[in-house]
Amino acid sequence: MPYFDAASSAPLHPVARQALLAALDEGWADPSRLYREGRRARLLLDAAREAAAEAVGCRPDELVFTSSGTRAVHDGIAGALGGRRRAGRHLIVSAVEHSSVLHTAAAHEADGGTVTEVPVDRTGRVAPGAYAAALREAPGGVALACLQSANHEVGTVQPVAEAAEECAAADVPLLVDAAQSLGWGPVEGNWSLLTASAHKWGGPAGVGLLAVRKGVRFRTVQPADERESGRSPGFENLPAIVAAAASLRAVRAEAAAEAERLRGLVERIRARVPELVPDVEVVGDPERRLPHLVTFSCLYVDGEALLHELDRAEFSVSSGSSCTSSTLTPSHVLRAMGVLSEGNVRVSLPRGTAEADVDRFLEALPGVVAGVRERLGAPKPAEAEAAADPDPEPELVVDSLGKRCPIPVIELAKVIGEVPVGGVVTVLADDEAARLDIPAWCEMRGQTYEGERPAERGVAYRVRRRA
Amino acid sequence: MPYFDAASSAPLHPVARQALLAALDEGWADPSRLYREGRRARLLLDAAREAAAEAVGCRPDELVFTSSGTRAVHDGIAGALGGRRRAGRHLIVSAVEHSSVLHTAAAHEADGGTVTEVPVDRTGRVAPGAYAAALREAPGGVALACLQSANHEVGTVQPVAEAAEECAAADVPLLVDAAQSLGWGPVEGNWSLLTASAHKWGGPAGVGLLAVRKGVRFRTVQPADERESGRSPGFENLPAIVAAAASLRAVRAEAAAEAERLRGLVERIRARVPELVPDVEVVGDPERRLPHLVTFSCLYVDGEALLHELDRAEFSVSSGSSCTSSTLTPSHVLRAMGVLSEGNVRVSLPRGTAEADVDRFLEALPGVVAGVRERLGAPKPAEAEAAADPDPEPELVVDSLGKRCPIPVIELAKVIGEVPVGGVVTVLADDEAARLDIPAWCEMRGQTYEGERPAERGVAYRVRRRA
Structure with a gap:
């Protein structure tokens, strides 16, 4: 495998x-x-x-x-x-x-x-x-x-x-x-x-x-x-x-040729994953990078479930998502970069990786992500934010206390369409990953992240609808 | 080998x-x-x-x-x-x-x-x-x-x-x-x-x-x-x-039987070495001991030369002698025990050691030790201390400054017969091993070690002839 x-x-x-x-x-x-x-x-x-x-x-x-x-x-x-x-x-x-x-x-x-x-x-x-x-x-x-x-x-x-x-x-x-x-x-x-x-x-x-x-x-x-x-x-x-x-x-004797070959496979993953899977952020420098390694994060996905499903599909990868860490905090690297951590997947190809295996991975991935999203009740692409009938109420509070990544972001995405453009959604969350993933979601979605403040329980994250 | x-x-x-x-x-x-x-x-x-x-x-x-x-x-x-x-x-x-x-x-x-x-x-x-x-x-x-x-x-x-x-x-x-x-x-x-x-x-x-x-x-x-x-x-x-x-x-599964077998071989070495090689001290507790390990020291022998000759004879052993250590000090274990360190040999038998190899070692050892002693000009057994004609001078000083183990002890052994019983030999030495080996020699030889004092150069070790 x-x-x-x-x-x-x-x-x-x-x-x-x-x-x-x-x-x-x-x-x-x-x-x-x-x-x-x-x-x-x-x-x-x-x-x-x-x-x-x-x-x-x-x-x-x-x-x-x-x-x-x-x-x-x-x-x-x-x-x-x-x-x-x-x-x-x-x-x-x-x-x-x-x-x-x-x-x-x-x-x-x-x-x-x-x-x-x-x-x-x-x-x-x-x-x-x-x-x-x-x-x-x-x-x-x-x-x-x-x-x-x-x-x-x-x-x-x-x-x-x-x-x-x-x-x-x-x-x-x-x-x-x-x-x-x-x-x-x-x-x-x-x-x-x-x-x-x-x-x-x-x-x-x-x-x-x-x-x-x-x-x-x-x-x-x-x-x-x-x-x-x-x-x-x-x-x-x-x-x-x-x-x-x-x-x-x-x-080292094989390095130049193998780096060239793996770089091609990694480029394929970097290019194809965002085409094949909606709501994905590919992270890391696009040019100055190791030849064999590519990382991306999938919105509305639980990293541990994703790894488990990929393992069932016979692909062994790792993740910097909080749910895959023993401390339940997202990877310090993703945090320092300020990028999405939910549904994070790191693919690092060993020397000799077959092209066919990479293609099989690209075939399997969309279904696996879709399956995890469906089980989590994630919003369908282009469904969430386009909800036609905004609530007249310009401010909305989502209580995600006690819920783990990626639920707070899923709940945010589900209601953002319910406030009018210019309105505000406040997410109450106590999961550490929300601190990284709510601003990252705003960045990906073109919404305005207005910052956090301590709440009675957990933290209140404020998002203003821009589109 | x-x-x-x-x-x-x-x-x-x-x-x-x-x-x-x-x-x-x-x-x-x-x-x-x-x-x-x-x-x-x-x-x-x-x-x-x-x-x-x-x-x-x-x-x-x-x-x-x-x-x-x-x-x-x-x-x-x-x-x-x-x-x-x-x-x-x-x-x-x-x-x-x-x-x-x-x-x-x-x-x-x-x-x-x-x-x-x-x-x-x-x-x-x-x-x-x-x-x-x-x-x-x-x-x-x-x-x-x-x-x-x-x-x-x-x-x-x-x-x-x-x-x-x-x-x-x-x-x-x-x-x-x-x-x-x-x-x-x-x-x-x-x-x-x-x-x-x-x-x-x-x-x-x-x-x-x-x-x-x-x-x-x-x-x-x-x-x-x-x-x-x-x-x-x-x-x-x-x-x-x-x-x-x-x-x-x-x-562990083999331990009981193999310990029994190796203990027999070690007993053989412990018993035979002092019979085969003159002026040897077998060290360590005779009963409460590991089954596979035996250590002895040979008077008037340079440990490094001994190891080298045993290696040439195809036996790999180690030594706690000062000349085999990078610091040129004798093993801290032998020092703490107060036993002879010169010409020290540790034999530790791996599991499966053949009886014939131990016998070959016992055959080779006497010639190897004798060869090293001869090259060092060591006194022949029973020759040194029995020198017939003691100098009338009851006190004698041996200058072994700058000479390494086992030379100071060899020089002591060569002159002890030149002072009358009750007379004193003082050895001047700056080799660290002398501090251990001169008292140990006295113990083995039934002479009286009277202690050390700092000299202008090195240390003066005082030995009184008792026999």
């Missing part, structure tokens, strides 16, 4: 599997030992480090293997903050970083540090000059800035080289989380630290990369450990490291 | 290999996703957790998988200290814990905490009542105590159940590092936290265990992460976890 969630975890690349099997036999011993099994393991480790460093574009002694991309981020940020403690305790991150970056930032704040979140535009992209501005306006000495190479939820590529220049001008190191892009190519620009995760490019789980350029101050916060230059404690996961390095080299 | 260093890393168990291969196909997806690949991964993860918890003797929801035994120790100790911050900041460890425990203790001290190291006897064992005494004499509130189940260098089994009782009486949690013993059986007694490492029992690298009993206060110090109850951040290394759990079950 078609698996379209490579951005969560890519299936194991055949080269990774092959290398892993070989290294299980050759690389199980302790590479710090002097006997032959140890020396053999050391050779494998050194070769893997050289291959990975070449792909990253750094020196082998600048790169260590960690146990995951998350650990690389945690320990990379903590080490850079520790090494620059004298410079200050301010950290700059973009608002759309991976949760591992934002959680490390939160831990830094809890520990007395300060953090700036650089905003993004509606495509999810950091503006040129935004890092320079954040550096200028920082409340104290800046220890570190972080910017992802490309966004994991909407595929937007960030201006890393520009941000790195802005940081270099202020003598502040830039850490780039390259988890989503490293399989497609090296990160350009003068970054200082870089993190990545092997299972995102088809390597095995259990391996991350942390590169720290010579000259960047770094102080490990972990207890002392002799492995991996003291930057990544614990016995080396050597078979997986060997597989990670081998598969990175392999996917 | 015979690999006798299972205590560093055991070769992959066939069941681990098989399970790993199966899980590469079935368990590469994100277990937190709702689609079928994710659900399948979740089932595998849950089953692995149940199997591991059963082997550990805890509830599945008390156990998380970490990326290594070292990480389990680091994060287990830090979490327990964090959770008991109100109770106090004192930490109790034994002097012979694994370096991961001692390094975490050092980090705790650097952070303002305090630490007691509980001493061991000459067999490497903590005395009954020693933890009770440490708890009584602690300078402040005790947050946590740590005791290994069995020592990784000399095989001595620790009185964990007794220590756990002593801790429970003081309402202090006990963390047991079970890395060396978990494959042989569950840890007895009322422990509170337990750590282990899969590659020690024949599982793959990249998997550790951390069990935290319900009711034990625990506060993760890592940034927030939704995986593994928030106690072990990063994408689950699922294929390796599945392999770890399957192989733990498999080695």
Whole structure:
């Protein structure tokens, strides 16, 4: 069945599997030992480090293997903050970083540090000059800035080289989380630290990369450990490291051709979905984007139901909708972009995805969305807002308290036609997603969002009918 | 070639290999996703957790998988200290814990905490009542105590159940590092936290265990992460976890019979080595010990040369001698025991070790040791101390400054016969191993060690001839 969630975890690349099997036999011993099994393991480790460093574009002694991309981020940020403690305790991150970056930032704040979140535009992209501005306006000495190479939820590529220049001008190191892009190519620009995760490019789980350029101050916060230059404690996961390095080299060799091919399939989805499914917002930068990833949101749709129905139709995708998150809040990425989060679908194509599978997805999607909408009693396209007979009452209150996304938006859509043009609908809602989705609906529908205020229970969202 | 260093890393168990291969196909997806690949991964993860918890003797929801035994120790100790911050900041460890425990203790001290190291006897064992005494004499509130189940260098089994009782009486949690013993059986007694490492029992690298009993206060110090109850951040290394759990079950099924068999081989080494090689000290508790591990030290031998020659003879062993360590200090375990560290050899037999390989080792060892001794100009057995013609001068100074282990001891042995009984030899040395090995030599040789004092350069060690 078609698996379209490579951005969560890519299936194991055949080269990774092959290398892993070989290294299980050759690389199980302790590479710090002097006997032959140890020396053999050391050779494998050194070769893997050289291959990975070449792909990253750094020196082998600048790169260590960690146990995951998350650990690389945690320990990379903590080490850079520790090494620059004298410079200050301010950290700059973009608002759309991976949760591992934002959680490390939160831990830094809890520990007395300060953090700036650089905003993004509606495509999810950091503006040129935004890092320079954040550096200028920082409340104290800046220890570190972080910017992802490309966004994991909407595929937007960030201006890393520009941000790195802005940081270099202020003598502040830039850490780039390259988890989503490293399989497609090296990160350009003068970054200082870089993190990545092997299972995102088809390597095995259990391996991350942390590169720290010579000259960047770094102080490990972990207890002392002799492995991996003291930057990544614990016995080396050597078979997986060997597989990670081998598969990175392999996917890079195929990257240009496969990126071209997948970009075509993604373009097809980006173009066809809004034609096939009414009331859809395709999100993310239309040009500067990862080749394999596309995200869209469907009005009046419950994300969890949508994922479930797509799974029944044999398509595995993920979603940033609130109902698919354990915290019942929409994805922080969609929130920072200010785009619709309900009925959100992220399609990320693994290497080798068949064109026919994408076409089958495009065939299946309209029926699946329509089915979910029908069960939710969503307004039919062009029905809702065109209700012919407006209530003479120019103001209407919809009580959606206790109702979850997408119900508040559905109820808004159903009544907007009942007030005259210029009239107002106020939606009372206590679901967190409404805060994002009601303004997003207004944007999509050409209605005027007039803001929110606290109500006796929940929040009152005010929408003025414009058309 | 015979690999006798299972205590560093055991070769992959066939069941681990098989399970790993199966899980590469079935368990590469994100277990937190709702689609079928994710659900399948979740089932595998849950089953692995149940199997591991059963082997550990805890509830599945008390156990998380970490990326290594070292990480389990680091994060287990830090979490327990964090959770008991109100109770106090004192930490109790034994002097012979694994370096991961001692390094975490050092980090705790650097952070303002305090630490007691509980001493061991000459067999490497903590005395009954020693933890009770440490708890009584602690300078402040005790947050946590740590005791290994069995020592990784000399095989001595620790009185964990007794220590756990002593801790429970003081309402202090006990963390047991079970890395060396978990494959042989569950840890007895009322422990509170337990750590282990899969590659020690024949599982793959990249998997550790951390069990935290319900009711034990625990506060993760890592940034927030939704995986593994928030106690072990990063994408689950699922294929390796599945392999770890399957192989733990498999080695347990074979444990009783294989322990019996290996215990016989180890007994053979313990008995035969002192018969075959002169001037050897076999260390560790003779009875209460791991079934597969034996350690001995050879006087007048350079550990690195010995390992090298054994490797040439196709035997892979490890050593706690100073010359085999990157810091040029002898193993902290041998130091805490006060036993000879020079020419140290640890033999740890992997499961399935052939009797014939042990016999071949016993055949090869005497010649290898004799060869190393000859090249170092070591005194022949019964030659050195029996020198017929003592110098009339009752005091003699040997300048071994700048000379590395085992040279200072060799030079001492060569001249002791030159002073009359009752006379004194003073050895000037600046090699750290001399501090351990000169007293140990005196103990082995029935000479009187009279202590050390700082010299103009290095340290002066004073030995009085008794025989």
